[in-house]
Amino acid sequence: MxxxxxxxxxxxxxxxxxxxxxxxxxxxxxxxxxxxxxxxxxxTTAYHEIWLNDLEEVKREGGPKKIKIGGDALVDAEPLYxxxxxxxxxxxxxxxxxxxxxxxxxxxxxxxxxxxxxxxxxxxxxxxxxxxxxxxxxxxxxxxxxxxxxxxxxxxxxxxxxxxxxxxxxxxxxxxxxxxxxxxxxxxxxxxxxxxxxxxxGWKFEEPRPFRIDSNIDYFGWTKDENGNNHYTCFIENGRIEDTQEKPHKLGLKKIAQYMVKENVGEFRLTGNQHILISRIPDEHLSTIKSMLAEYKLDNLNYSQLRLSSSSCVAFPTCGLAMAEAERYLPVLVSKLEEELEKLGLRNDSVVMRMTGCPNGCARPWLAEVALVGKSYGFYNLMLGGSYIGDRVNKCFKTNIGW
Missing domain, CATH: 3.30.413.10 (Sulfite Reductase Hemoprotein, domain 1)
Structure with missing residues (x-):
């Protein structure tokens, strides 16, 4: 980044x-x-001109000077742009x-x-x-x-x-x-x-090499790499880190970060599906990290595969482009669907489901197997038919479906 x-x-x-x-x-x-x-x-040097102090002048004058905004900027050469x-x-x-x-x-x-x-x-x-x-x-x-x-x-x-x-x-x-x-x-x-x-x-592409894609979801829980370090993928629903009575995730991740800095171990990775990896944990620190995950309920993976495979954009109240709810409503919708999935014996079947509050597509709904794209408050277009590996655009099945 x-x-x-x-x-x-x-x-x-x-x-x-x-x-x-x-x-x-x-x-x-x-x-x-x-x-x-x-x-x-x-x-361009415009970024540095706007945001950064002249370090030499700071040292010379014994303190920070006023940050320069615009002013006598040079015309920069942009060979690529x-x-x-x-x-x-x-x-x-x-x-x-x-x-x-x-x-x-x-x-x-x-x-x-x-x-x-x-x-x-x-x-x-x-x-x-x-x-x-x-x-x-x-x-x-x-x-x-x-x-x-x-x-x-x-x-x-x-x-x-x-x-x-x-x-x-x-x-x-x-x-x-x-x-x-x-x-x-x-x-x-x-x-x-x-x-x-x-x-x-000045040269041509070679023929594409064979490859196989199995899914476009994240896989949760612990895994060990070839160097013996441990990695844990946390489920963060729709990417929202917060502190609630049921999920004190924000405090928990802060405590884990403080421990990792103190012990000089580990790193965080953000996934493209809105989740967090706690990575590169040596075996001698594993029990401590596990106990912290349990204390702050970051180790809870007892969810349906539908919930684990779902994602949304932020929508209301954060995004000014939102036409409908997404982040706040998708968990509610998934809960309703889980009741039916239990009856059908499909709790453990992964289905990629995404919801956005507008058609700009920040949660990439157009590639999901099931997607809801906001039209107005409480109304969505239902999209079906994307592939599980994410290589096919879905199609609109029905417009203006209400809650």
Whole structure:
């Protein structure tokens, strides 16, 4: 995560799989993420001018000076972004088969790691995914990424750059609802877009390598990596960390963080499905962490698979774009559905269910097996037919369903 270029019409933070079972492969994913992110950072000094003190002047004057806002900024050179930056935001994710916990088909660029002899040798490259739509505007739509082919591990940052440059030069700058890469690639055609990327690279993509994806959910509980360190995935419903009588999660995670800092062990990882991993815990600290998880009820995984596989956006009262409830209502809806699942013997069957308060798609509802997309307060479009691995857009089954 980087605070530079974390918003705006630039390459956003690069997200990779949180995979805890294989630390060597996770380290390689992190390396690729950092290389891509740093390679695509804007070159402007405006960020530093606005937010950072002149450290030399601070030392010289014996204290902080007034933070400078705007003023005598230089005109920066932006070799990648140019003076006008991109038509819209640009997102990159990296998945490690057989897991798709980042929804690799949902983003501008999705990279699928290819592993040989426990080494990531390269990536299959998906281009043109995107989720946001506008109700009643058929010119806006969700799209899954198109396969361009395979690229070697050490060339992936260059591929992400050239894909971005084609979008920079050919994306729609007049209509922001038509400015995402998914529309550019459909307007140009996949083969034409791919050809322009290859022209910039000076070489062609290889044929995609075989891979297998099994799911796009998180797997909870304890696991041990090849180095003997332990990792625990906590279920955080809809990503909301809070302190309640039933779930004092916020206090618990704070206590665990304080312990990890004091003992210089472990780390936290955030997953693409809104959950938290407590990672890299040596065996000698395992019993302490387990007791803290139990004390603050972070070890509770006694939920239906539907609840464990569900997610939502924040919606009301946090988001100004919300048209309907999502985060606060989805747990209520799941509870109602669990009663029926128990009767049908389906409590332990995983179904990917997502809810959003508007069609912008922050919880990626368009790829879920079952999804509810807010239309107005208390009313939703019911979407069905996405795939369990997240590679197929669902379809609207019924509109304006009430609570």
């Amino acid at each position: 980087d605070t530079v270029a974390a918003c705006g019409d630039v390459c956003r933070n690069v997200m990779c799989s949180a995979i805890p079972q294989n630390q060597h492969l996770h380290d390689q994913l992190i390396h690729s993420s950092k290389v891509i992110s740093e390679h695509l950072l804007p070159s 140019g003076p006008a930056y991109l038509p819209r935001k640009y997102k990159v994710v990296i998945a490690l088969p057989p897991y798709n916990d980042v929804d690799v088909w949902a983003h501008d660029v999705g990279l699928i790691a290819i592993v040989e002899n426990n080494e990531i040798v390269g990536y299959n490259v998906l281009v043109g995914g995107g989720m946001g739509t506008t109700h009643n505007n058929t010119k806006t739509y969700p799209r899954t990424g198109s396969m361009f082919g395979y690229v070697a591990y050490d060339k992936v940052h260059l591929v992400c750059e050239k894909i971005m440059l084609v979008q920079r030069d050919f994306g729609d700058r007049k209509n922001r609802k038509h400015a995402r890469l998914k529309y550019t690639i459909d307007d140009m055609g996949v083969d034409v877009y791919k050809g322009k990327v290859e022209d910039l690279l």
